[in-house]
Every structure is written in C-alpha cells, then in structure tokens.
Amino acid sequence: MATVPMDIVRDxxxxxxxxxxxxxxxxxxPYCALIDSPDFIASHLDRTLRTKDHLMILLRGALHLYSVDLDSLDNVTDVEHPMKPxxxxxxxxxxxxxxxxxxxxTDLALFNPSTRQIHRLPASSVDLPEGSATRGYVFYGFGYxxxxxxxxxxxxxQFKRDSDDELGCSFPYEVKVYSLKSNSWTRIGTVPVIIQFLFYFYYHLLFRRGYGVLAANNLHWVLPPRPGLVVCNSLIVRFDLVSEEFxxxxxxxxxxxxxxxxxxxIGVLNGCLCLMCNHDQTYTDVWMMKEYGARDSWTKLFTVQKPKSFKSFSYMRPLVYSKDQNKVLLEINNTKLMWFDLITKKLTTLRIKDCPSSYSAELIVSSLVLGCKGDPKEVKRRQQQQQRDQEDKKRQNKKRDDFLSKGFKLVL
Incomplete structure (x- = not known):
C-alpha cells in the first residue's frame, strides 16, 4: 500500500x-489524515447517498439497539452507546x-452507529409556564x-393544566432548536396555535408519530383527526430548518x-415526503410529493392490503426501494419489516437472524459524520478517566511496594 498513489487510495x-x-x-x-479530513468525510457521504451502498437498519428492541447491513442480514450487531444509563x-x-x-x-445526543462516536447535547431546561401543573407529551425532530x-x-x-388534562390544549408549546454548529439551544418565540392540537393521547400511544419526518430541509408532523374539530382533521405541519418557522x-x-x-x-421515500392513508385497517394508500411544496405533484404510488397474518394493520411506512426499484421495504405496526413487490403486489417478510421478535426500525447510511475522534468533550472525559486510572494504579503499586519493603526483611 505504501507504493499506491494517494489519489488511488482515496478513490x-x-x-x-x-x-x-x-x-x-x-x-x-497519511491514511488517518485522509479519513479524518472534512473534504473526505463530505465526499464519502455524498457518494453513499447517491449509490445507496452500505445501507444499515438500526433496530430498537425493548432495551437495546442493534444494527444489521441491508445486504447481509445474517450479522446482527449490538450497538453500544454511552446513553444507556x-x-x-x-x-x-x-x-x-x-x-x-x-x-x-434534557438528556439528548447525536450518535453515529458506524463510528460509535457521540455528541451529547448541552442540557436545556423545560420551563413550565405559570399556571401549568405538569409537562405532557414531548415531540422531537432531527435533520440537516x-x-x-x-x-x-x-x-x-406540551404543557398540561393538571394530570387529568389528556388533551393538553390549555397551554402553548415550548419549542426549542439546537444547532450543532453553535452547540447551543434557541427558543422559538412565534408558535402557531394549530400546534396545540398536535397531541392526541390514543393516537400517539403505540407508534412514533411524535418524531418529525425529514424531507427537503423541513421536519413534518401530521395532526391527528379529532372528533368534532374539522380544523385538525389530518393536516401536515412543517418546521423549516433554515428559517426556523412553522x-x-x-x-x-x-x-x-x-x-x-x-x-x-407521513414518511419519506427516496428523499420525498410520503403520505400514508389507512382505510379502516384494511388497506393503505401511499402518496408521494415528488416536487416539494407543489400540491399538484402528489402522486399515488401504490396500495398495500392488510397482510393476512396480521390481526391489526394500524401503522405502515415505507423505508427504502430495493436496488432494482421493483420492491419497497415497509415497516408495519412498528414490529415487522416486509418487502412489497410493486409488480405482483405481494408481501414478503424480511427475516433477520438473531434479532428481537419485536422492534422498530430506522434506515441508516454509512458515514463518517462527527468524525472518528468523536465529541471533544467525550474524548477529554475518556482521557481524564484514563489518567485517573493510571494514577490509581500507581498509588496501588506504591502501597504494595511500601508494604513489601516495611513488612519483610531479608535474613542472611
């Protein structure tokens, strides 16, 4: 490798x-410097996003995270991270x-499963408004x-007037945005009233509807239908990450x-915002907004009938196309992954060896974002811990040597 030109090594x-x-x-x-360079990290990410090579599925079981390569489902890896406590x-x-x-x-982090590097977000308190008794549901979103x-x-x-207020419409939301570039939080002052209707207890009870869906520099949440409130029937709210407005x-x-x-x-497929319309748990239509923001670009992609083996069919979202574009990987009920054949309209279970029986899934690309050195604070903490361990070891060795020199005398 020493004789190979660096431009070929880079390629x-x-x-x-x-x-x-x-x-x-x-x-x-030289290889370490190349891999750690911001230009290489950006180029590697750009190529991975274009080719869709080295895709991974992050599985969340009851207590653990697992990762598996989409092209090699026989090797499930336990993902260790410092957030477990x-x-x-x-x-x-x-x-x-x-x-x-x-x-x-107040305990959040950004984590790269490929490099196992983590960046802990600085804690930002939740300030209860005057008159509220408790904090209710919390919505999150993450994007670029x-x-x-x-x-x-x-x-x-979301804030509630008291613990029995399940609707949580009494107070406006507190919205804060964290920036990795500045490593700081900013509170959003102007929040539309419609956000107060984002939470509905039974709607959010089982599935991850509280997590924003990223598409075109925007995070999206769908408002749940509420009996008697026409204004809230199935609206999509977006938060622009550039202007930081709703x-x-x-x-x-x-x-x-x-x-x-x-x-x-809502979901995302091929970078485009998708809308899933579930009809009485019998079938689901999947729509795609092919040109972001243009209402006329909404196109119905396909319809998925309820699998016969499922007792309920209440949640479904697309994750990724197969490489030949003939199938779509679906997550159903936050428990199973299935391939949907766009030609035959048949569903096939994606079987992953040694994975938990029930899990939620997240599609992850292989990248070096955050670098290989990780969060400077975390690196410094580890270095300090190693230094303390070395000092403790030295003290223990000194105590042992002192004990041996004082407690034993050599008799000739």
Whole structure:
C-alpha cells in the first residue's frame, strides 16, 4: 500500500463502509489524515447517498439497539452507546448516518452507529409556564439544514393544566432548536396555535408519530383527526430548518374523497415526503410529493392490503426501494419489516437472524459524520478517566511496594 498513489487510495476508500475506514485509520498516518479530513468525510457521504451502498437498519428492541447491513442480514450487531444509563433510550430520527438519541428532554445526543462516536447535547431546561401543573407529551425532530450546513434538533414540549388534562390544549408549546454548529439551544418565540392540537393521547400511544419526518430541509408532523374539530382533521405541519418557522403542507386534492375514519401518517421515500392513508385497517394508500411544496405533484404510488397474518394493520411506512426499484421495504405496526413487490403486489417478510421478535426500525447510511475522534468533550472525559486510572494504579503499586519493603526483611 505504501507504493499506491494517494489519489488511488482515496478513490478506493470512498467505496468502503465507514466501519472499515475506522479500522484503516491505524494503517498509516497519511491514511488517518485522509479519513479524518472534512473534504473526505463530505465526499464519502455524498457518494453513499447517491449509490445507496452500505445501507444499515438500526433496530430498537425493548432495551437495546442493534444494527444489521441491508445486504447481509445474517450479522446482527449490538450497538453500544454511552446513553444507556437511565434508559431505555429512544431513537427519534436519523440523517446522514447520524441518529438522535433521547433518555429524557434534557438528556439528548447525536450518535453515529458506524463510528460509535457521540455528541451529547448541552442540557436545556423545560420551563413550565405559570399556571401549568405538569409537562405532557414531548415531540422531537432531527435533520440537516443544507443551506447553513448545520445539524439541528427540534424539541416541542406540551404543557398540561393538571394530570387529568389528556388533551393538553390549555397551554402553548415550548419549542426549542439546537444547532450543532453553535452547540447551543434557541427558543422559538412565534408558535402557531394549530400546534396545540398536535397531541392526541390514543393516537400517539403505540407508534412514533411524535418524531418529525425529514424531507427537503423541513421536519413534518401530521395532526391527528379529532372528533368534532374539522380544523385538525389530518393536516401536515412543517418546521423549516433554515428559517426556523412553522407552516402547513398542502394535501393531495383527491384526499377529500376519504372519510373521517381514514387515518393518516407521513414518511419519506427516496428523499420525498410520503403520505400514508389507512382505510379502516384494511388497506393503505401511499402518496408521494415528488416536487416539494407543489400540491399538484402528489402522486399515488401504490396500495398495500392488510397482510393476512396480521390481526391489526394500524401503522405502515415505507423505508427504502430495493436496488432494482421493483420492491419497497415497509415497516408495519412498528414490529415487522416486509418487502412489497410493486409488480405482483405481494408481501414478503424480511427475516433477520438473531434479532428481537419485536422492534422498530430506522434506515441508516454509512458515514463518517462527527468524525472518528468523536465529541471533544467525550474524548477529554475518556482521557481524564484514563489518567485517573493510571494514577490509581500507581498509588496501588506504591502501597504494595511500601508494604513489601516495611513488612519483610531479608535474613542472611
């Protein structure tokens, strides 16, 4: 390898998964410098996003996180991360190889499963407004602001007048945005009234509807239908990560033909915002907004009938196309993954060896974002801990030597 020109080495390295590149950093100082360089990290991510190589599925079981390569489902890896104390840890979004992790509204982190590097967010308190008794539901969102080249986390906290207030409409939400570039939180002052209707207890009880869906520099949440409140029937609210303002997304024009029992969810496929319309748990229509913001670009992609083996069919979202574009990987009821054949309209279970029986899934790309050195604070903490361990060891060795020198005398 020493005789291979660096431009060829760079071209080879760009084609490798991030896990392999982390190991290759120890081969030589020039390779380490190349892999750690911001230009290489950006180029590696750009190629991975274009080719869709080295895709991983992050599985969240009852207490643990697991990862498995989409092209090799026989090797499930337990994902170790420093957020476990106080868990179980929630995964509230993914972007460019990073995932958002949460133990509580004040214990958040960005984590790269490929490099195992973590960046803990500075704690930001939740300030209860005067007159409120308790905090209610918390909504999260995580995405990339490509205009300002910044990763951002959105936290929306619902307040309740008392513990029996399940609707939680009494107080406005507290909305804060974290910027990785500045490593700080900012409170959003102007929040539309419609946000107060984002939470509905039974709607959010089982599935991850509280986590924002990222598409086109915007995070999205769907408002649940509420009996007697027409204004809240299936609206999509978006938060622009660039302007940091709220707005609404227009629904397909034909959506008006659906009845009030139609349940709507949102997702993302091929980078485009998707709308799933579930009809009385019998079948689900999947729509895609092919040109973001243009109502006329909504197109119905396919319809999925309820699998015969499922007792309920209340939640479904698409994750990724197969490489031949003939199938779509679906997550159903936050418990199973299935391939849907776009030609035959048949469903096939994606069987993953040695994985938990029930799990939620997140699609992750292989990337070096956050670098291989990780959070400077975390690195410093580890270095300090290693130094303390070495000092403790020295003290123990000194005590032992003193004991041996004082307690024993050599008799000739």
């Amino acid at each position: 080879i390295f760009l084609r490798l998964p991030a896990k392999t590149l982390v190991r290759f950093r120890v081969l030589a100082k 106080g868990g179980p840890t929630e995964v509230f979004g993914s972007c460019n190889g990073l995932v958002g992790l949460s133990n509580s509204p 602001d490509s205009v300002n080249e910044d990763y951002k986390v959105v936290r929306m906290v 707005d609404k997304v227009p629904l397909p024009q034909d959506i008006g033909n659906y009845n009030s029992d139609t349940q709507m969810d």
